[in-house]
Amino acid sequence: MFRLFRKTLAICLIGLGLGILLVLLLPLTGWLFIIGVSIICMGFAWLAC
DSSP states (O other), X not given: OHHHHHHHHHHHHHXXXXXXXXXXXXXXXXXXXXXXXXXXXXXXHHHHO
């Protein structure tokens, strides 16, 4: 049960990061890009554990 919850949370994190990156297709500042990439990396790290 906990394992399924962790995978779901990781996929949500990856989706959130991708959403932030898609918003960045509009010209915005670079710090949002860093936040999006870090959220995606956190999601993949969560999936790996």
